[in-house]
Amino acid sequence: MALYRSHILLGIDAETIMAGVNEVKKAIFTELENRGLDNEVKVVETGTLGIAGRGVVMVIYPEGVYYAGLTVDAIPALIEEHIVKGRTLKSHQITPPVKAQRVSLASDRRGTEIKERIVLKNVGRIDPENIQEYIAADGYEGLGKALSIQPKEVIDLIKASNLKGRGGAGFPTGLKWSFTASAKGDQKYVICNADEGEPGTFKDRLIMEGDPHKVLEGMAICGYAVGATIGIIYIRGEYALSIKNIKKAIADAKKLGLLGKNIFGSGFDFDVRVNLGAGAYVCGEETALIESIEGHRGNPRKKPPFPANAGLWQKPTNVNNVETFANIGPILLNGADWFKNFGTKDSAGTKVYTLLGHINTPGLIEVPMGITLRQIISDFGGGMLGGKKFKLAQIGGTAGGILGPDLLDVPLCYENMAEYSLVLGSGAILVMDETTDTRAILTCFLKFFKHESCGQCVPCRLGSKKMLDLSRGLENGTGKKEDLDLIIEIADSMFKASLCPLGQSPILPIKGMVKYFKDELLAKVS
Amino acid sequence: MDIKAIISKYDPPEENLIPILHDIQEATELKYLKDEDLVAVADYMNIPLSEIHGTVTFYSMFSRTPRGRHIIRVCESAPCHLMGATTIIQALEAILGIKVGETTKDKNFTLELTACLGICAVAPAMMIDSEMHGNLTLEKVKEIIDGYRKEVS
Ligand SMILES: Cc1cc2nc3c(=O)[nH]c(=O)nc-3n(C[C@H](O)[C@H](O)[C@H](O)COP(=O)(O)O)c2cc1C
Numbered sequence: 145m146a147l148y149r150s151h152i153l154l155g156i157d158a159e160t161i162m163a164g165v166n167e168v169k170k171a172i173f174t175e176l177e178n179r180g181l182d183n184e185v186k187v188v189e190t191g192t193l194g195i196a197g198r199g200v201v202m203v204i205y206p207e208g209v210y211y212a213g214l215t216v217d218a219i220p221a222l223i224e225e226h227i228v229k230g231r232t233l234k235s236h237q238i239t240p241p242v243k244a245q246r247v248s249l250a251s252d253r254r255g256t257e258i259k260e261r262i263v264l265k266n267v268g269r270i271d272p273e274n275i276q277e278y279i280a281a282d283g284y285e286g287l288g289k290a291l292s293i294q295p296k297e298v299i300d301l302i303k304a305s306n307l308k309g310r311g312g313a314g315f316p317t318g319l320k321w322s323f324t325a326s327a328k329g330d331q332k333y334v335i336c337n338a339d340e341g342e343p344g345t346f347k348d349r350l351i352m353e354g355d356p357h358k359v360l361e362g363m364a365i366c367g368y369a370v371g372a373t374i375g376i377i378y379i380r381g382e383y384a385l386s387i388k389n390i391k392k393a394i395a396d397a398k399k400l401g402l403l404g405k406n407i408f409g410s411g412f413d414f415d416v417r418v419n420l421g422a423g424a425y426v427c428g429e430e431t432a433l434i435e436s437i438e439g440h441r442g443n444p445r446k447k448p449p450f451p452a453n454a455g456l457w458q459k460p461t462n463v464n465n466v467e468t469f470a471n472i473g474p475i476l477l478n479g480a481d482w483f484k485n486f487g488t489k490d491s492a493g494t495k496v497y498t499l500l501g502h503i504n505t506p507g508l509i510e511v512p513m514g515i516t517l518r519q520i521i522s523d524f525g526g527g528m529l530g531g532k533k534f535k536l537a538q539i540g541g542t543a544g545g546i547l548g549p550d551l552l553d554v555p556l557c558y559e560n561m562a563e564y565s566l567v568l569g570s571g572a573i574l575v576m577d578e579t580t581d582t583r584a585i586l587t588c589f590l591k592f593f594k595h596e597s598c599g600q601c602v603p604c605r606l607g608s609k610k611m612l613d614l615s616r617g618l619e620n621g622t623g624k625k626e627d628l629d630l631i632i633e634i635a636d637s638m639f640k641a642s643l644c645p646l647g648q649s650p651i652l653p654i655k656g657m658v659k660y661f662k663d664e665l666l667a668k669v670s
Numbered sequence: 671m672d673i674k675a676i677i678s679k680y681d682p683p684e685e686n687l688i689p690i691l692h693d694i695q696e697a698t699e700l701k702y703l704k705d706e707d708l709v710a711v712a713d714y715m716n717i718p719l720s721e722i723h724g725t726v727t728f729y730s731m732f733s734r735t736p737r738g739r740h741i742i743r744v745c746e747s748a749p750c751h752l753m754g755a756t757t758i759i760q761a762l763e764a765i766l767g768i769k770v771g772e773t774t775k776d777k778n779f780t781l782e783l784t785a786c787l788g789i790c791a792v793a794p795a796m797m798i799d800s801e802m803h804g805n806l807t808l809e810k811v812k813e814i815i816d817g818y819r820k821e822v823s
């Protein structure tokens with residue numbers, strides 16, 4: 145094997161592709177070749193480096209220096225300075241997102257930080273298209289371990305870890321698996337929900353683009369535990385790169401016998417295939433997703449029966465989110481106690497958030513459960529954009545609750561959320577400053593619900609339209625004061641009478657907006 | 671178009687109606703699903719035509735009417751809204767001379783709105799065909815569209 149003196153890790157994700165990373169890559173190869181350095185420097189394409197909004201980004205090892213905003217024109221200078229002369233190219237150097245890589249152990253009260261991520265551990269460190277690199281990072285070892293114990297023991301381990309679903313509802317994962325395991329059926333399915341449509345959320349995309357095998361490993365372990373032989377990843381149609389990376393990962397894993405027939409010679413068969421969405425947010429709801437795989441309109445089903453008993457083709461089906469599956473391999477490998485060391489008593493582990501809006505450094509972070517929004521904004525978001533004042537934040541996507549300045553110090557974890565009318569939901573955090581027009585924001589939220597209602601039940605179909613009309617009236621001054629009460633009343637009826645959580649959720653952001661900004665919302669009407 | 675060949679790529683086909691429809695639409699010049707294609711799918715897959723029609727009209731990525739060679743999808747969800755998506759939509763309407771939902775006379779562009787594209791850190795954002803564009807400004811939008819215009823002319 146050739147020995148390289150430097151490694152250039154290029155971050156490849158939808159954003160850097162947009163910023164021209166492929167051209168930059170070509171320029172690097174040309175430059176290295178021209179200087180005869182191609183045997184000394186290895187260029188590795190990795191997934192996202194977790195740096196968003198900065199164009200083409202890379203990190204050069206062994207020095208660990210990060211560069212951003214790279215263009216083709218900058219490459220000769222970069223190679224000259226960094227590789228040849230051993231100095232950093234100051235014009236493009238950025239401070240690495242060190243904090244984003246750190247998760248502190250709750251048991252260590254002195255707050256010493258250890259460098260340990262769970263879900264995003266490999267993201268930005270390995271080449272996602274190279275299965276060998278995943279294997280070198282302990283990949284598929286969790287699966288090997290699972291196959292050496294009984295399925296029931298796997299479920300018990302997941303139960304003991306206290307892992308809760310990361311797709312929004314926070315349902316205990318081990319318990320969910322036990323339902324599917326005990327359901328009767330000649331064929332069972334494992335479905336990975338990668339429909340990720342909640343506005344402001346892109347964590348699942350970056351996990352799939354940056355470490356696709358981790359998701360496949362989690363699915364295979366689940367398949368073994370619940371007795372399923374087929375896994376399906378349902379990816380939203382807009383995620384072209386995720387689809388490509390996952391498809392390649394499946395093919396590579398099959399070649400090595402890590403998926404397919406008789407995995408590790410254990411007699412366990414598990415095959416994974418990819419299915420696509422076509423632009424319908426509601427298909428993220430698990431029963432609508434199943435309808436969609438069956439080729440139908442994505443109308444949610446009535447529950448019960450739950451998918452665990454009657455899911456895809458009416459067979460027992462276990463549905464989990466991408467991030468949930470990404471936690472499984474590490475738990476098998478390191479044990480339930482290790483996992484519970486992260487986070488709070490009732491919310492074990494870490495949470496991946498997407499941090500957006502009026503802050504200095506938007507992007508993806510993985511932090512322990514129980515961190516506060518104030519910490520997130522200052523430590524990870526780099527503070528408010530332009531030093532402006534914080535006005536509100538919405539957590540969990542458009543269906544999520546509203547945090548005003550009074551809730552900045554609430555620890556964010558499952559057990560706290562109900563008390564403050566919040567949800568962790570998809571993990572999107574949208575921060576808004578004092579310049580934000582709350583009337584326009586309310587209209588924007590309601591537009592979303594109107595657009596995404598599947599139209600199956602009356603309260604949601606008609607209610608979402610009426611609420612939007614009323615909100616537009618508040619925004620442009622043609623409405624009246626009573627309209628705000630009417631919006632709340634409609635949202636409340638929708639909460640009580642809608643079939644699925646989509647129709648039940650507008651009440652949460654609406655009540656939050658009214659709690660903080662009633663006067664502003666009514667300022668234009670009389 | 672060889673619909674049978676597209677369908678036979680998938681196993682099992684009944685679990686892949688939506689990917690099959692994606693492929694057919696992608697292979698059609700004006701990026702839409704024609705009557706005769708739906709009839710053929712119904713025949714080969716043995717699904718009632720009415721059911722396929724129901725499916726097609728549910729999903730926003732499918733179209734039953736001819737569209738432009740390039741589909742522009744602008745994100746209008748909250749993170750993009752906050753960073754100025756409304757101005758970007760107006761700019762696109764002005765540059766293309768059409769409203770959202772319409773296709774230019776030369777059949778080169780269709781302007782649509784989309785749900786969150788998942789590249790919110792570079793909001794406001796849009797997707798043209800399968801390419802993402804972010805950190806949009808008025809100048810940048812003009813430049814991007816000019817680029818596509820050169821390509822098709
Ligand atoms: C309208 C709606 C949209 C949803 N979208 C998603 C989604 O994009 N991804 C996801 O994992 N879960 C989504 N969910 C939650 C799923 O129904 C389901 O609870 C989840 O996939 C279960 O996985 P978990 O237990 O790992 O969280 C959505 C739910 C609703 C009601």
Ligand code: SF4
Nearest residue numbers: 598600601604644647
């Ligand atoms: S609540 Fe809305 S989205 Fe859910 S089933 Fe009813 S109409 Fe469809």
